[in-house]
Amino acid sequence: MTSSLVLTGAGGFLGWHVRVLARSLGMPEPILIDRTVLSQPETLASALNGADRVVHIAGINRGNPEEVATGNIELSRQLCAGLKACSTPPKTVVFANSIQANNGTPYGDGKAAAAVLLSETTRWLGSDFVDVLLPNLFGEHGRPHYNSVVATFCRVLADGGKPQVNGDRELDLMHATDAASILLGTVSDSPAVRRTVRDLADQLTYFASTYRTAEIPELADRFDVRLFNTYRSHLAPAPFGLTRHADARGSLVETVKVHGGGGQTFCSSTIPGVTRGQHFHLAKVERFVVVRGEAEICLRRVLHDDILRFRVAGDEPAVVDMPTMWAHSITNTGTGDLTTLFWSNDLFNPTHPDTFPEPVQ
Missing domain, CATH: 2.60.120.10 (Jelly Rolls)
Structure with missing residues (x-):
């Protein structure tokens, strides 16, 4: 065991933000657990053994309903098998859950069931369990048409297009770095910001049209700065x-x-x-x-x-x-x-x- 921090799903959008934040805080380089290691209980146990904090981010967000529902449960089941094989269980296990848990959808029900598995296993082992219900996440280098509507709108605008709003609704939004802070335990909570899909489309369109002339748009608050930086991440850096x-x-x-x-x-x-x-x-x-x-x-x-x-x-x-x-x-x-x-x-x-x-x- 060479690190006090272990991450699953480190190669994804949120995983990258967690690793960057950990780096900025001077934390030891985390041990990264991929899908192959997750499926091997003894190898996984070796990586988990004695860890201070295990952050479980790996999940399935897209796919057919059955794959989404069963996939998130299976990933947690694999992690639980590794935890049970540890001679010294980790002190804390953190689950990147969702506010959609138990909402009746395959994704929400799968995340809720995954949380139950982890809660029962950590209680049996004597480890602390932190179930983090995350809202819609946005941030630099999100995948369009996958991670969030923000990433999709940013990509469309970066390509010179116009965002299309098909059914406006309110979203609770959190920047991925704030989510990373909760998962790493540097803050206990971070308030989400509520915006409609139309609000996001209009604000990002304003950012794009202003920044196209090398001018800086009005950035009234922290959310605006984070949203602007998210848009900029979809532009190739250039003079x-x-x-x-x-x-x-x-x-x-x-x-x-x-x-x-x-x-x-x-x-x-x-x-x-x-x-x-x-x-x-x-x-x-x-x-x-x-x-x-x-x-x-x-x-x-x-x-x-x-x-x-x-x-x-x-x-x-x-x-x-x-x-x-x-x-x-x-x-x-x-x-x-x-x-x-x-x-x-x-x-x-x-x-x-x-x-x-x-x-x-």
């Missing part, structure tokens, strides 16, 4: 060229135009060969604009390997916005000083900087 206005006096470039807010702007100078950054943010919206010199901006999604590289220069101003949960850096590749303008939607708070060290490469 956005700016228009230079010149006359006899010189030139002017509009670098940041924010609707309904301000944020914080600062400027830095960097000597040749030096790299800044090497970190990621969970929620902060951040923009880089090189105004003098030459630089390479590198981006890498946390827990992924592929690196994006962009060459930028003050002679041809362009904005590069940092996606949330992507490590990023900027390196002076020129022969003189590099001058870079930075903007973020939040004022810097040294006690809660939302900045977590992570080398890009």
Whole structure:
């Protein structure tokens, strides 16, 4: 046993958010349990033995009714078999359940039955059991037509389309990082936000039309910021060229135009060969604009390997916005000083900087 945290379903949408949050909190690298290990009680028991916390996320959300109903029960049954085979049962087992549990649908009834199995097994073993009833989740890198209507609308807008609302209704929504905080035990609860499907379509359409011009839409509260970052995650990161206005006096470039807010702007100078950054943010919206010199901006999604590289220069101003949960850096590749303008939607708070060290490469 090399880790106090064990995750099932770590390769999915919520699992990725749990791993990113755990990384930002400096937790030990978790043990990841895939479907193959789940089906092997002795191998599973070895991974679970003595763990501080087991977070069971693995589940089936889509498929024919029988597959959805029985699949979630079977996954919990497999986990219970591994738990019973442990010589030292885990201290706490957490189940990523749903507010749809016991709602009469195959999915809801399957999740409810899975919770009963885990509750009975952990009580018999003497482990604590935490049954987390999660609402509709949204967040960066959700799968369209699978994880949520938010992901679907974001993908449609990113592709230049228009979201279609077929039957408006209210949804209780929670960002996946907030759900991850509950599953990891860093908070006991996090309030959901209620929006109609039409509200989501209209707000995301506004975000898309405003951001298409490199302007920042109005972000009135925490939910708006998280929803905007979710939309941005469906756009391929890339420089956005700016228009230079010149006359006899010189030139002017509009670098940041924010609707309904301000944020914080600062400027830095960097000597040749030096790299800044090497970190990621969970929620902060951040923009880089090189105004003098030459630089390479590198981006890498946390827990992924592929690196994006962009060459930028003050002679041809362009904005590069940092996606949330992507490590990023900027390196002076020129022969003189590099001058870079930075903007973020939040004022810097040294006690809660939302900045977590992570080398890009």
